[in-house]
Amino acid sequence: MSTDINLLLRTNEESLKRKKRIKILNFAAIASLICIGLVSLIIFILIQTANPTAIKKEQEDVLGKISQFQDRQSKLFILNNRIENINKILKTRKDLSKTMNELLAKMPSNLSINNFEINNASIIIAGQSKSLYTIAEFINNLTDMVYRKEIIKSLTLNSLVLDAGSKTYQVSVKSDL
Amino acid sequence: MNEKINIELRSFRFILEKNKSYIFPIIVIVASVLLFFQFVIPQFNLLLKTQAEVKDLRSKTEMLKENLSIVSIIDDDTLNSQYKTMISALPLSKDFIGILNSINATAQKAGVSLGSFSFKIGNLSSSENGDIFPVVKFTIPVNAGITGSNSFIQMISKTFPLAQVDSILVNNNSSIISLGFYYKLLNIASVSQYIRVSPVSQNGLELIGQMKEFEAASSFPISSVPIVNASASATQ
Numbered sequence: 001m002s003t004d005i006n007l008l009l010r011t012n013e014e015s016l017k018r019k020k021r022i023k024i025l026n027f028a029a030i031a032s033l034i035c036i037g038l039v040s041l042i043i044f045i046l047i048q049t050a051n052p053t054a055i056k057k058e059q060e061d062v063l064g065k066i067s068q069f070q071d072r073q074s075k076l077f078i079l080n081n082r083i084e085n086i087n088k089i090l091k092t093r094k095d096l097s098k099t100m101n102e103l104l105a106k107m108p109s110n111l112s113i114n115n116f117e118i119n120n121a122s123i124i125i126a127g128q129s130k131s132l133y134t135i136a137e138f139i140n141n142l143t144d145m146v147y148r149k150e151i152i153k154s155l156t157l158n159s160l161v162l163d164a165g166s167k168t169y170q171v172s173v174k175s176d177l
Numbered sequence: 178m179n180e181k182i183n184i185e186l187r188s189f190r191f192i193l194e195k196n197k198s199y200i201f202p203i204i205v206i207v208a209s210v211l212l213f214f215q216f217v218i219p220q221f222n223l224l225l226k227t228q229a230e231v232k233d234l235r236s237k238t239e240m241l242k243e244n245l246s247i248v249s250i251i252d253d254d255t256l257n258s259q260y261k262t263m264i265s266a267l268p269l270s271k272d273f274i275g276i277l278n279s280i281n282a283t284a285q286k287a288g289v290s291l292g293s294f295s296f297k298i299g300n301l302s303s304s305e306n307g308d309i310f311p312v313v314k315f316t317i318p319v320n321a322g323i324t325g326s327n328s329f330i331q332m333i334s335k336t337f338p339l340a341q342v343d344s345i346l347v348n349n350n351s352s353i354i355s356l357g358f359y360y361k362l363l364n365i366a367s368v369s370q371y372i373r374v375s376p377v378s379q380n381g382l383e384l385i386g387q388m389k390e391f392e393a394a395s396s397f398p399i400s401s402v403p404i405v406n407a408s409a410s411a412t413q
Contacts, residue, residue: 017180017331018198021199022198022202023200023201025199025203025206026202027198028202028206029201029202029203029205029206029209030205032205032206032209033205033208033209034209035209036209036212036213036216039213039217040212040216040217040220043217043220043221043224044220045374047220047223047224047227048226050224050227050228050231051227052227052230052231052234055231055235055238056234056326059237059238059241061237062241062242062245063241063370065245066244066248066368066370068247069245069248069249070370072248072251072253072256072368073244073248073372073374075256075257075260075367076247076248076251076256076374076376076377077368077372077374078260078263078264078269078363078368078376078386079256079259079260079263079377079381080374080375080381081363082263082264082266082361083263083377083378083380083381083384083385085267085310085361086263086266086267086339086384086388087380088310088382089267089339089341089359090339090384090388091311093334093339093341094341094342095334095344096330096344096345097327097330097331097334097342099328100323100327100345101327101331104323113322113323113347114348114349115347115348115349116323116345116347117344117345117346117347118345119344119355120343120344121342157260166280177294
């Protein structure tokens with residue numbers, strides 16, 4: 001039978017471990033309680049300092065002052081709105097008169113225009129002249145415009161006829177804008 | 178049976194007695210965790226909400242202060258004049274008087290005479306608020322050749338209300354011009370005290386200057402407008 005077993009020492013070790021565990025647990029309990037208390041207190045103070053009442057009052061004061069200029073404010077808003085929209089319109093609207101002017105500038109003086117039709121997509125010109133050279137000059141001018149990508153993108157000769165009665169050449173062309 | 182219960186009770190008491198020192202701190206920790214979820218987190222959310230509200234209020238107040246400083250120094254006469262010009266250029270609704278005035282003034286200045294024309298009024302109660310610009314469409318016969326028509330469209334593009342010529346059909350000495358006069362509705366509900374206003378920019382002032390020139394070109398006393406054979410038809 002073994003006689004050198006120290007039961008007392010083992011009991012003390014376990015007791016010490018137990019006391020240590022209890023100590024840690026107590027510390028954790030107190031620390032968590034303090035932490036919760038502190039965090040709650042800080043949040044409470046922050047809520048109190050961020051109180052919007054003062055700003056609300058300030059806003060009401062400014063609103064009271066600005067209400068005297070309500071009419072001006074509305075007009076200024078509408079004015080800026082109109083400026084913005086008119087700018088958009090001026091940038092996007094097609095200027096047919098400019099297109100017309102540039103095309104008319106390319107017409108030979110001897111060519112008289114019988115029919116002229118222009119819209120946002122295409123243009124149809126019908127004219128007549130006693131000289132075939134004038135007709136050729138007219139077609140050449142328009143062809144140059146297509147090559148130089150000036151206003152018109154394409155050119156189609158719809159008809160070229162000689163009116164024997166009046167001895168005039170009649171031409172009709174169509175272009176895409 | 179009773180003996181078995183007594184033994185279990187005794188065992189439980191023994192365990193309780195043995196671990197008594199652990200129970201109190203564990204209860205405190207559990208209570209802390211519960212407090213954290215039940216009290217601290219909602220309070221923290223409330224703090225965030227309050228801070229967001231304060232931030233919003235502060236930015237609105239700053240905006241209102243800026244608006245106040247802008248509108249308080251504006252000259253009423255200048256503003257009214259600019260407002261009138263720009264509203265005439267792009268009306269808030271279908272401005273038929275302005276349109277008829279513009280057509281007649283342009284015809285007179287271009288030296289052309291007008292035939293009978295008609296236009297569609299459309300739905301007067303409609304509220305178009307899209308990005309595109311609604312127009313009142315007109316088809317006007319003009320007793321003029323290509324030069325007169327060209328002069329007419331050149332002038333009408335520089336009068337009020339702003340117009341866009343859609344097509345021109347010239348046949349010898351008569352022409353038919355299709356055009357649309359712009360207008361743009363404004364959602365009045367969007368005009369509140371809390372909207373940000375800004376002073377008219379330099380580009381805006383230049384545009385107003387340009388529109389003033391258009392206004393001068395389109396001035397035509399309504400009392401001297403010749404009666405044109407215009408017929409209006411309402412749709413819907």
